[in-house]
Amino acid sequence: MPFDLLLSNVSKFIHLESNEKEIFVSYLKQKKLKRKEFLLSEGGVCKYSAFVTEGCLRGYTVDKNGDERVLSFAPPGWWMADMYSLISQKPGILNIEALEDTDIILLSKTDQERLYIQVPKFERFFRILIENSLVANQQRIIDNLSLTAEERYKIFCKRYPALIDTLPNKQIASYIGVTPEFFSRMRSGLLRKGL
Amino acid sequence: MPFDLLLSNVSKFIHLESNEKEIFVSYLKQKKLKRKEFLLSEGGVCKYSAFVTEGCLRGYTVDKNGDERVLSFAPPGWWMADMYSLISQKPGILNIEALEDTDIILLSKTDQERLYIQVPKFERFFRILIENSLVANQQRIIDNLSLTAEERYKIFCKRYPALIDTLPNKQIASYIGVTPEFFSRMRSGLLRKGL
DNA sequence: CTAATTTCTTAACCTACATCATCTTTTTCC
DNA sequence: GGAAAAAGATGATGTAGGTTAAGAAATTAG
Numbered sequence A, B: 001m002p003f004d005l006l007l008s009n010v011s012k013f014i015h016l017e018s019n020e021k022e023i024f025v026s027y028l029k030q031k032k033l034k035r036k037e038f039l040l041s042e043g044g045v046c047k048y049s050a051f052v053t054e055g056c057l058r059g060y061t062v063d064k065n066g067d068e069r070v071l072s073f074a075p076p077g078w079w080m081a082d083m084y085s086l087i088s089q090k091p092g093i094l095n096i097e098a099l100e101d102t103d104i105i106l107l108s109k110t111d112q113e114r115l116y117i118q119v120p121k122f123e124r125f126f127r128i129l130i131e132n133s134l135v136a137n138q139q140r141i142i143d144n145l146s147l148t149a150e151e152r153y154k155i156f157c158k159r160y161p162a163l164i165d166t167l168p169n170k171q172i173a174s175y176i177g178v179t180p181e182f183f184s185r186m187r188s189g190l191l192r193k194g195l
Numbered sequence C: 001c002t003a004a005t006t007t008c009t010t011a012a013c014c015t016a017c018a019t020c021a022t023c024t025t026t027t028t029c030c
Numbered sequence D: 001g002g003a004a005a006a007a008g009a010t011g012a013t014g015t016a017g018g019t020t021a022a023g024a025a026a027t028t029a030g
Helices: A004-011 A018-026 A083-088 A109-118 A121-146 A149-159 A169-176 A180-192 B004-010 B018-026 B083-088 B109-118 B121-146 B149-159 B169-176 B180-192
Strands: A029-033 A038-040 A048-054 A057-062 A068-074 A095-098 A102-108 B029-033 B038-040 B048-054 B057-062 B068-074 B095-098 B102-108
Touching: A004 A018, A004 A048, A018 A109, A048 A109, A068 A169, A068 B121, A083 B121, A102 A109, A109 A121, A121 A149, A121 B068, A121 B083, A121 B121, A149 A169, A149 A180, A169 A180, B004 B018, B004 B048, B018 B109, B048 B109, B068 B169, B102 B109, B109 B121, B121 B149, B149 B169, B149 B180, B169 B180
Parallel strands: none
Antiparallel strands: A029 A102, A038 A095, A048 A102, A057 A068, A057 A095, B029 B102, B038 B095, B048 B102, B057 B068, B057 B095
């Protein structure tokens, strides 16, 4: 079943009756993205939450020097959206791109709101999802303020273990907030120390 | 009425019938904190969400060098909690301290969950609250990665206009992620340029 | 399979911000 | 109101990480 990963993800937080499950599934759309294909571009309005089942997405902004800053990655089992744009339905700042061929499940903003009304439990599900995301983001702010690049890299490795080997180093560098050049130096330094 | 600010805050997002309002209010407790008094200390379990009606709270962590890192301020109309600890009910990392004599309204975690059951609309209210908080935190991550200290300071001034004059500079420095010494130099530089 | 593109590495030099130390000013609180 | 404590300013010096440049290695896509 293509929705299995998502449904088991949901059932970690709320119990669904089979009719509720049906309503939920009826709102879902599958989509495939080719490597380098965009789900959303800066300035566009984000109309969907995307749940990754295969592959990987990244969400990033482009700063005024043209440098890319990765806000988040979404490997299988993770959600991705430009939350600012999704909530406000105004043009966003995030680019969401497939790092490899990627399968996603889409839930539109309007369907999500219908779902809240028809199956109010989903208010709870998404609240919990967002709470967890908020906590992770707060921790990242603290880490960015307190830690060195090397320490942040170690944390990255714990948070996204599946990505360490599959992602180009420059993407990881951007996520932890250093240049690819410095990241390269740092890693060779790390390696000399063992690990 | 001591709960007016909170109730008008809530009614921006959900409409409450008068009995629902009564249930909500019955769960609220008022508390006064003296300047420098703590609502929560690192390692403690966060049992309450606090809504500030007067004064100001700050939430901060202490890093391994003993330096304080301010995660957030809460002037009147803002909520404050150690979200990680509140959700997980495990020992947290945040210290929450009153920067001046401060009046708060407390909602305990257990009462909040009762509220979700009795008045499910509150799932929506808190979901929206947390969504907005998540967006602000994501933006702060991007800003910390992309912007200079000076640019982050300007953003701080927009985000917390009421605090610019009342807060000690070292607290602001900590929030934007620089030392008080550098902040002082930066400001005198800014002032020379006008503003 | 191969040319083109992207990614990685290394090196020399640069800068935003940190640290440490000292002094002045402001705030606190008895 | 005045001593003590906290906050702020400023100078000298240190460093994590940025920038630029250029070649080597790996991936991609035709």
